[in-house]
Amino acid sequence: MQKFIGIFFLLIQVASVGADEAPDLFSWNLKERDIILDMRYPEGKLKALVLSFDDGMRQDLKLVELLNKYQLRGTFHLNSARLSMPYYLTIEEVKTAFKGHEISAHGVNHQGLTGLSRADMFYEFLEDRRALEAVSGEIIRGMAYPFGRYDINALENLKSMGFEYARTVKGTGRFDIPQNPLLWHPTAHIFANEKKPLNQGRTFQLAKEFLATESVSLLYLWGHSFEYVDKWKPLEALFAQLSDQSQVSYLTHIQLVDYLSAYRQLKISADKMTIHNPSAISVFLAITDMRKAHAHEKSIVEIESGATITLFSAQK
Numbered sequence: 001m002q003k004f005i006g007i008f009f010l011l012i013q014v015a016s017v018g019a020d021e022a023p024d025l026f027s028w029n030l031k032e033r034d035i036i037l038d039m040r041y042p043e044g045k046l047k048a049l050v051l052s053f054d055d056g057m058r059q060d061l062k063l064v065e066l067l068n069k070y071q072l073r074g075t076f077h078l079n080s081a082r083l084s085m086p087y088y089l090t091i092e093e094v095k096t097a098f099k100g101h102e103i104s105a106h107g108v109n110h111q112g113l114t115g116l117s118r119a120d121m122f123y124e125f126l127e128d129r130r131a132l133e134a135v136s137g138e139i140i141r142g143m144a145y146p147f148g149r150y151d152i153n154a155l156e157n158l159k160s161m162g163f164e165y166a167r168t169v170k171g172t173g174r175f176d177i178p179q180n181p182l183l184w185h186p187t188a189h190i191f192a193n194e195k196k197p198l199n200q201g202r203t204f205q206l207a208k209e210f211l212a213t214e215s216v217s218l219l220y221l222w223g224h225s226f227e228y229v230d231k232w233k234p235l236e237a238l239f240a241q242l243s244d245q246s247q248v249s250y251l252t253h254i255q256l257v258d259y260l261s262a263y264r265q266l267k268i269s270a271d272k273m274t275i276h277n278p279s280a281i282s283v284f285l286a287i288t289d290m291r292k293a294h295a296h297e298k299s300i301v302e303i304e305s306g307a308t309i310t311l312f313s314a315q316k
């Protein structure tokens with residue numbers, strides 16, 4: 001009987017559309033617009049932490065030990081011509097020390113990019129890629145600007161050399177993702193200027209704010225291992241504070257770049273119900289269904305590499 005009534009109503013609906021009343025292409029169920037899709041970081045986490053260190057000096061060995069102890073990941077920007085020089089890591093050390101971390105470019109000879117001729121710029125950065133690739137066996141796709149000196153007119157050159165991100169030293173104090181990955185301003189320089197009374201504890205304060213926030217956030221801290229010769233204890237305290245957080249995804253810089261790229265490649269249907277992930281890695285979204293009474297509750301979905309999912313398919 002119920003089935004019969006269902007068919008009866010369906011017939012009435014079809015009839016009411018009528019032959020002269022063409023269905024409006026834009027009259028999809030407006031309620032479907034009440035579905036909000038938000039990015040989540042890998043494993044569905046709300047936040048991400050990236051730690052990046054420059055210059056490849058010997059203290060990197062102790063630094064990487066501390067990162068490993070707290071299961072954190074680091075990105076290490078190296079100058080290939082300085083490897084095996086006094087005070088710097090040796091080539092052999094670079095080959096073994098950074099397992100699970102990222103090796104990235106910082107110029108062959110640590111030359112500031114501004115003022116370099118085009119030929120010298122290509123030598124400094126493309127040759128650094130090539131040399132570091134020979135040492136690490138990895139494809140090097142990122143860099144940090146030596147002395148933080150960047151030139152927006154040079155970004156196309158860096159792109160043509162195969163760089164996908166380039167980090168500056170311009171601290172923003174914020175937790176957002178930069179618009180241009182080749183002008184990647186970090187959140188802050190670890191313990192920078194903290195001898196000035198106003199800045200004391202600023203790095204810890206930023207870490208605390210990051211851990212407390214309830215919105216999608218990236219904490220990007222950078223520094224040099226030689227800056228910690230008298231600060232290993234506070235550095236360890238900082239790492240302990242940031243480690244083992246259920247809301248935080250721990251990424252190298254290039255892992256973050258790859259994840260953001262996969263997120264941006266998602267194909268989403270007009271009604272937001274069907275999502276396809278053409279990339280090689282899983283992407284995570286938080287879904288808010290405003291049609292529900294508990295609209296503040298978000299559900300996390302994983303869209304695996306190559307998969308297509310349909311939201312709320314059970315209700316259709």
Ligand SMILES: [Zn+2]
Pocket residue numbers: 054055106110145146147
């Ligand atoms: Zn440097």
